[in-house]
Structures are given as C-alpha cells and as structure tokens.
Amino acid sequence: MLTFERQDIILSILKQQKVAKLAELTQATGASESTIRRDLSELERKQKLKRIHGGASLPSRKSDEPDxxxxxxxxxxxxxxxxxxxxxxxxxxxxxxxxxxxxxxxxxxxxxxxxxxxxxxxxxxxxxxxxxxxxxxxxxxxxxxxxxxxxxxxxxxxxxxxxxxxxxxxxxxxxxxxxxxxxxxxxxxxxxxxxxxxxxxxxxxxxxxxxxxxxxxxxxxxxxxxxxxxxxxxxxxxxxxxxxxxxxxxxx
Structure with missing residues (x-):
C-alpha cells in the first residue's frame, strides 16, 4: 500500500470516530507500528490530525500550545x-x-x-x-x-x-x-x-x-x-x- 493510501485510510477512520488507537490503524492498513507512527508524525506536521498517546485524534481548532x-x-x-x-x-x-x-x-x-x-x-x-x-x-x-x-x-x-x-x-x-x-x-x-x-x-x-x-x-x-x-x-x-x-x- 502506498503512503498516501495509508494516510487516506487513517484520516477516514478519524473522520468516522474522532479518535483511533495505534492498533486499530495498523490493523486497518496492514502496516507496522513504526510505519504508522511515521504517517501520524507527517500528518500532524500537516495539521491534519493530533497525535495522542497510543494513537491519534482529529485536531482541535485551538493551537497546540496552551497558554x-x-x-x-x-x-x-x-x-x-x-x-x-x-x-x-x-x-x-x-x-x-x-x-x-x-x-x-x-x-x-x-x-x-x-x-x-x-x-x-x-x-x-x-x-x-x-x-x-x-x-x-x-x-x-x-x-x-x-x-x-x-x-x-x-x-x-x-x-x-x-x-x-x-x-x-x-x-x-x-x-x-x-x-x-x-x-x-x-x-x-x-x-x-x-x-x-x-x-x-x-x-x-x-x-x-x-x-x-x-x-x-x-x-x-x-x-x-x-x-x-x-x-x-x-x-x-x-x-x-x-x-x-x-x-x-x-x-x-
């Protein structure tokens, strides 16, 4: 599976359920945990999701830097x-x-x-x-x-x-x-x-x-x-x- 295909699946899952665990994403894509972690890092840098411990969630509209x-x-x-x-x-x-x-x-x-x-x-x-x-x-x-x-x-x-x-x-x-x-x-x-x-x-x-x-x-x-x-x-x-x-x- 190509990178953009995996990332589309990740974003699709998040749109459906707001939060997804790492295990869910590896199962859905058939990729390894290390590969999914790289995808999550890239998507977070593009501000398409927010990484949380053990998975990811949809980004909030607030900055990720609290006051x-x-x-x-x-x-x-x-x-x-x-x-x-x-x-x-x-x-x-x-x-x-x-x-x-x-x-x-x-x-x-x-x-x-x-x-x-x-x-x-x-x-x-x-x-x-x-x-x-x-x-x-x-x-x-x-x-x-x-x-x-x-x-x-x-x-x-x-x-x-x-x-x-x-x-x-x-x-x-x-x-x-x-x-x-x-x-x-x-x-x-x-x-x-x-x-x-x-x-x-x-x-x-x-x-x-x-x-x-x-x-x-x-x-x-x-x-x-x-x-x-x-x-x-x-x-x-x-x-x-x-x-x-x-x-x-x-x-x-």
Missing part, C-alpha cells in the same frame, strides 16, 4: 513529582538554566542545593526563583503573550554569554523519530541553545507529551535525558525511548 493559564491547572500533581525528581540532580554551586514553563517551574521549590544560580527565559520562573531566594539572571528579548517566554535575536545573543552545569527544558512533544519538539520556531531555538551551552541537559514532560510531535524539533532524543512519569500505559513506549536516551521517571 500559561491552561498550563497552571493541568497535570499539577504530575508536574510536582517531576519537579521534585529533577531538583535532586541540582548540586551545590551549580549554574542552571530553567526553561519557561510550568513543569520546569516545579523544580524550584524542591531545590535543596546551596549557592545555586538560575538563568531563565521565563517570566514565571523569575518570580518563583526570586521568591525562593535564588540568584537569578534573565535573558532579554521579546516576551511571548502565550507562554511568557523571552525569544528573539536579543534572547539568542544573551544565551551565548552563558555556560550551564545543567539545563532543564520543557517540551510539547516527544517522538521516537522526531525527537523533542515545540510549536514556535523562535522558542525552539532558545531551547536548542540552552542544550548546547549545558554540560548536561534534561527535558521534563508529563505523559501527555509522549508519542507526540509538534511543529519544530529542538533536539534529538540523544541530546537530552528525559524526566517524565511512568505508568502501565506509558511503560512500553518509554522502553522504546530508552534505546535513545536515559530516562528518569516517577511512578504514577
């Missing part, structure tokens, strides 16, 4: 646990980069190490870091209205002035082949620079980001370790990802 208000009230307990696990990696005297986002923000209140310096591109990170008494540096640039992240040329130039012991990065998608991705190319480039300037980089994500792609890739799986949550539903996919990256996971 800060939405982020603050979603997966709060999972983010707290992920932040707690990530904070254990911070050591005395570390200079760390904390990416804009609510999952990364959850690290700050759990840091026990002394004399830690934080560099960030997130307005929410600034407020929380200062509240907990950390020496905090902010890169300049344009502030996005949705994610409250500093981006643009000024931010990019500022990033190159720093070196980090560790970088903690947020993501909108984690895919076995496409890697780590996010909707906005400008924000993606800041994430990429942070990873390049860090001795060790970690991507933090709740399970809703697994087996998904977003518009712009900012790193391959090999470029950053993953800190996420593990459950019976995610165990198989995390096992597949572990061939490419080191994974730390909290049990849910």
């Amino acid at each position: 800060m208000t939405e982020k603050k009230v979603s997966y709060t307990e999972e983010k707290r646990r992920i932040g707690q696990l990530a904070a254990k990696l911070v050591e005395d005297g570390d200079s760390i980069y904390i990416d804009a986002g609510t999952t990364t923000e959850a690290i700050i209140s759990h840091i026990q190490a002394k004399n830690v310096t934080i560099v960030t591109n997130g307005l929410n990170i600034i407020e929380t870091a200062i509240h907990y008494g950390f020496r905090t540096y902010v890169i300049g640039g344009y502030v996005k209205t949705g994610t409250h992240a500093f981006v643009g040329k000024t931010a990019q130039e500022a990033m190159r002035q720093y070196r980090f012991d560790k970088a903690f990065i947020g993501t909108n998608g984690i895919d076995q082949e496409f890697g780590y991705s996010t909707p906005d190319p400008e924000e993606a480039y800041i994430k990429q620079l942070a990873i390049e300037e860090a001795q060790q980089a970690y991507v933090l994500a709740d399970a809703s980001k697994l087996d998904r792609t977003s518009f712009t890739r900012f790193a391959s799986l090999e470029e950053a370790d993953l800190i996420t949550e593990a459950s019976e539903e995610t165990a198989e996919y995390l096992e597949q990802l572990s061939e490419y990256t080191s994974i730390e996971a909290v049990k849910t």
Whole structure:
C-alpha cells in the first residue's frame, strides 16, 4: 500500500470516530507500528490530525500550545513529582538554566542545593526563583503573550554569554523519530541553545507529551535525558525511548 493510501485510510477512520488507537490503524492498513507512527508524525506536521498517546485524534481548532493559564491547572500533581525528581540532580554551586514553563517551574521549590544560580527565559520562573531566594539572571528579548517566554535575536545573543552545569527544558512533544519538539520556531531555538551551552541537559514532560510531535524539533532524543512519569500505559513506549536516551521517571 502506498503512503498516501495509508494516510487516506487513517484520516477516514478519524473522520468516522474522532479518535483511533495505534492498533486499530495498523490493523486497518496492514502496516507496522513504526510505519504508522511515521504517517501520524507527517500528518500532524500537516495539521491534519493530533497525535495522542497510543494513537491519534482529529485536531482541535485551538493551537497546540496552551497558554500559561491552561498550563497552571493541568497535570499539577504530575508536574510536582517531576519537579521534585529533577531538583535532586541540582548540586551545590551549580549554574542552571530553567526553561519557561510550568513543569520546569516545579523544580524550584524542591531545590535543596546551596549557592545555586538560575538563568531563565521565563517570566514565571523569575518570580518563583526570586521568591525562593535564588540568584537569578534573565535573558532579554521579546516576551511571548502565550507562554511568557523571552525569544528573539536579543534572547539568542544573551544565551551565548552563558555556560550551564545543567539545563532543564520543557517540551510539547516527544517522538521516537522526531525527537523533542515545540510549536514556535523562535522558542525552539532558545531551547536548542540552552542544550548546547549545558554540560548536561534534561527535558521534563508529563505523559501527555509522549508519542507526540509538534511543529519544530529542538533536539534529538540523544541530546537530552528525559524526566517524565511512568505508568502501565506509558511503560512500553518509554522502553522504546530508552534505546535513545536515559530516562528518569516517577511512578504514577
């Protein structure tokens, strides 16, 4: 079966039932899971569907980048646990980069190490870091209205002035082949620079980001370790990802 024929079948199934599991799509097309995953990734990049864990759904009319208000009230307990696990990696005297986002923000209140310096591109990170008494540096640039992240040329130039012991990065998608991705190319480039300037980089994500792609890739799986949550539903996919990256996971 040709690629466009498989993809037509996938879209037809989604139009009928709105959501389809990976197993349904492999059975309907006779293709392997890896082939269907590639099809789903391509169709998502064309904005014809939305990947979800274990399958796909029809895209909503909203952007796949929720604003800060939405982020603050979603997966709060999972983010707290992920932040707690990530904070254990911070050591005395570390200079760390904390990416804009609510999952990364959850690290700050759990840091026990002394004399830690934080560099960030997130307005929410600034407020929380200062509240907990950390020496905090902010890169300049344009502030996005949705994610409250500093981006643009000024931010990019500022990033190159720093070196980090560790970088903690947020993501909108984690895919076995496409890697780590996010909707906005400008924000993606800041994430990429942070990873390049860090001795060790970690991507933090709740399970809703697994087996998904977003518009712009900012790193391959090999470029950053993953800190996420593990459950019976995610165990198989995390096992597949572990061939490419080191994974730390909290049990849910």
